[in-house]
Amino acid sequence: MFFPEPMMTNAAILERTNDVAPAKRARARGQDDATMLKAAANLTRDLNVPKSSIYWADMLGSALLGYAALFATMFVHSAWLAFGCAIVAVLALYRAGSFIHELTHIKKGAVKGFRFTWNLIVGIPLLVPSFMYEGVHNQHHAKRYYGTVDDPEYLPLALMHPWTLPLFMIAAALAPVGMLIRFGILAPLSLLSHKLRSIVVGRYSGLQINPKFVRPKPEGEFARDWAWQETACSIWAISLIAMVAMGAIPLRDFLIFLGASSGVMFLNQIRTLVAHLWENDGKPISVTAQFLDSVNVPPPGTLPALWAPVGLRYHALHHLLPGLPYHALGEAHRRLCKELDGKSVYHGSSHRHLSVLVVQLARSTMRRMKVD
Numbered sequence: 001m002f003f004p005e006p007m008m009t010n011a012a013i014l015e016r017t018n019d020v021a022p023a024k025r026a027r028a029r030g031q032d033d034a035t036m037l038k039a040a041a042n043l044t045r046d047l048n049v050p051k052s053s054i055y056w057a058d059m060l061g062s063a064l065l066g067y068a069a070l071f072a073t074m075f076v077h078s079a080w081l082a083f084g085c086a087i088v089a090v091l092a093l094y095r096a097g098s099f100i101h102e103l104t105h106i107k108k109g110a111v112k113g114f115r116f117t118w119n120l121i122v123g124i125p126l127l128v129p130s131f132m133y134e135g136v137h138n139q140h141h142a143k144r145y146y147g148t149v150d151d152p153e154y155l156p157l158a159l160m161h162p163w164t165l166p167l168f169m170i171a172a173a174l175a176p177v178g179m180l181i182r183f184g185i186l187a188p189l190s191l192l193s194h195k196l197r198s199i200v201v202g203r204y205s206g207l208q209i210n211p212k213f214v215r216p217k218p219e220g221e222f223a224r225d226w227a228w229q230e231t232a233c234s235i236w237a238i239s240l241i242a243m244v245a246m247g248a249i250p251l252r253d254f255l256i257f258l259g260a261s262s263g264v265m266f267l268n269q270i271r272t273l274v275a276h277l278w279e280n281d282g283k284p285i286s287v288t289a290q291f292l293d294s295v296n297v298p299p300p301g302t303l304p305a306l307w308a309p310v311g312l313r314y315h316a317l318h319h320l321l322p323g324l325p326y327h328a329l330g331e332a333h334r335r336l337c338k339e340l341d342g343k344s345v346y347h348g349s350s351h352r353h354l355s356v357l358v359v360q361l362a363r364s365t366m367r368r369m370k371v372d
Helices: 010-015 022-043 052-075 079-097 099-103 114-123 136-141 164-173 175-190 194-203 220-246 251-273 287-292 315-320 326-339 345-349 354-371
Strands: none
Touching: 022 287, 022 315, 022 326, 022 345, 052 079, 052 099, 052 114, 052 251, 052 326, 079 099, 079 114, 079 251, 099 114, 114 220, 164 175, 164 251, 164 354, 175 194, 175 220, 175 251, 220 251, 251 354, 287 315, 287 345, 315 326, 326 345
């Protein structure tokens, strides 16, 4: 992959202080980093256990509301009411779908039956089973992979050309159609061709944004999980296509379903767009630099609860403490803000609004165009 020449990043800006000698600056920076990392570990030890009741109530409630609103969109007669129901459906299903992120981090069995049930009522119906994210997202958190060409969830968007941003969003909007093709057509055909199967597994089996990333063949227990989830998705995709073709499902209702799915993926892509500053130029970086390239959008704002649900508004903190359950991130952030002074590097990841981050990213790409 081509990476343009990097602009000045947040991590680099922190290194630029003219009034302090380099050696002294390095020591001060190291002490601040160590203080933040130590505080993060010590202050959150009691928050590491996921609360099953919260997981179940949140996920099931979101899915129930999402599907109810989706069916209401199909059957109500008022266009305005249908539009309102569609918005509720997208937001609720997006929240329910966001639990795929939690599945990659909580230990298997920590919330008994949650992974299976989530796949059954959310992952398979929306054609985003958990195997598409498990293993992919974990590599994004690996220190040696983050921000490099081996990171499946990273592109240096801030260093790329402006046209990459609309393309980034269009790809997400078309994802539901791609999933229908992947599970309804390519998956069954790949059983007849070893070469096609290698392509499907390597290229079309991950919720990733890095087109260079190739998944390895699954092994062991994960291979069994992959097999049943992929089989179920294929049966559902083929059945859905067949029922629409035979008229059992009205085309209008099918398009509403695709539209809602597209809305979920599009909203998630907007959230992805501002989850990081996307300033790394492809080289391995420190944990602190990864943290500063990631984004927190803490309270008092309430809108992030809609576009960055299930703890995703604390994305930088999540990169610092990836094993912390989503419901504990708010409390962890409050404790760290209380413990660390205003000059701490921890506060460098906090941003105010979605719009500010989008504008900042757009300006970075425009500067890239001027440089070229």
